[in-house]
Amino acid sequence: MIWPLRRRAPAMPVAAGLGEIHARFKVAHAGFSLDIDVNLPGRGVSALFGHSGSGKTSCLRCFAGLDQPAEGYLQVNGELWQDSARGIFVPAHQRAVGYVFQHANLFTHLSVQRNLDFGLTRIPLAQRRIAREQAVELLGIGHLLERLPGKLSGGEQQRVAIARALLTSPRLLLLDEPLASLDLKRKQEVLPYLERLHAELQIPVVYVSHSPDEVARLADHLVLLEDGRVSASGPLKETLLRADLPFVFEEDAEAVVDASVLAHDARYGLLQVQLPASGISLQLPHAPLPVGTAVRIKIKARDVSLSLQQAEDSSVLNLLPAQVLAVISVTGQAHVLVRVQVGAEQLIARITRYSCDRLHIQPGQSLWAQVKSVSLLSSSCGAGEQA
Structure with a gap:
């Protein structure tokens, strides 16, 4: 999904924490509460991992500004987007966020080229940091530009959706189980392109998944969620070896x-x-x-x-x-x-x-x-x- 932005709110700098993401959210819903406080790297892929209902998508909605927690704080690489104690809340349509859902949500009546243009033209020229040609090349969609979404495979649609999100020049890219709706063949088609984003772009990515293989393949940092709480957070390789985590003794350790x-x-x-x-x-x-x-x-x-x-x-x-x-x-x-x-x-x-x-x-x-x-x-x- 691309937010229809005309102008972004000016970033609110903070003196400390440059080069990282600090998120603290408290949200209460009927039958579920989210209470997290995490520090994530300011670049690379941070994976939110957990079973269904653990709070992964709720976290992502708070990052995007779609939900406004009663208590919340969000600072992204030196920019303050939320601080409930000071009455600061940058709304969703003014956050420099790219958001990709499980389903591509492309405009079915527009060609791939025009879908990409929708993302690009929402951002003032002076704020564009990713060119159309770069996004097209990174996602390998140059041969698809004249097609309508209905003529694309599921994997191709997701690659177009990711390219469209990149063309908003986000300072934070949110991927909410982008491969969950794809079969194994289409997942294998998309994964190498996600690896390219990881290797070639400086944009920090928060990646939601319940697939251990996706997390192991893509993530640098792992956040394990259980019942709306953080049970572990740290570099992927170290966190997978922690003896105090229940999944260590499962068959997939x-x-x-x-x-x-x-x-x-x-x-x-x-x-x-x-x-x-x-x-x-x-x-x-x-x-x-x-x-x-x-x-x-x-x-x-x-x-x-x-x-x-x-x-x-x-x-x-x-x-x-x-x-x-x-x-x-x-x-x-x-x-x-x-x-x-x-x-x-x-x-x-x-x-x-x-x-x-x-x-x-x-x-x-x-x-x-x-x-x-x-x-x-x-x-x-x-x-x-x-x-």
Whole structure:
């Protein structure tokens, strides 16, 4: 959705907090209340993650100014948009916000070109920071400009909606489950373009999703919401490993790791990637990528086993030297999680309590992590494939 802006309210600068987003909202509805206080990075993607009814969309509506909390504060990279204590509230149509919903909400009687023009012409020339050509190229929609929305796939419609939002030159981009209405094929079509926005634009993004894979692939910062409250907030990789969060002990517990491409074995179809600041590498089935390409990979805790000795005859491709950081258990659980350091990165292994006791695993111990499966989430080339 594009707000029909003619002129924006002048930004209200604040001395502190430049380079971050500070949001504090208290909203009471019948049967539900929202009470959050978070600091988010001033660039990159911050994901709001939680089950249905946790308050994700309510948060986004407060960011956009669609809801006015009785108590609220919002500062975006040095601009004050709301402070209920001082009687300040910049209304929705004057906020420099781009908002994309689950459904594209394009004007069906207008061509793609004219939909884009609607976003662009709402903003005075002096305030435009993103050119039409840049948005068209970023979202790969140049060949669609003369089409009507009814002639587009769901993924194409969402790419046009995102481009239209960008043409309002927002200082904050809000994406409310933009892939939820798409099938898997269309999601895979759109995700590389979202990665490009992340890599090439300075605009901070708040991304709402209930999909763990989307969050792991796109986010830098993770905010976990439960019943209208923040149960965790922090850098993605650190937050996924927190032992005090309930999802850590679910089947999908995982670690997200950054790496770079070293080589490709054409004979066996294996991509070799290297972990940062170490000589440690992993192999995974994947098509070739250019050497040096930055990639993000996901390793599930259930796909990591531990051994006191380096196995010499094993079908497991990835045998990594590791050091135990912590052993995490919960009363009544048959399994424990073992958090290990591998180079500059951390992984988690989900093993039985019996195996943990039999191997006498304890913090500080050196051992071998055997990684059975690795998923390539994303790359700077926009590729992503399950290993």
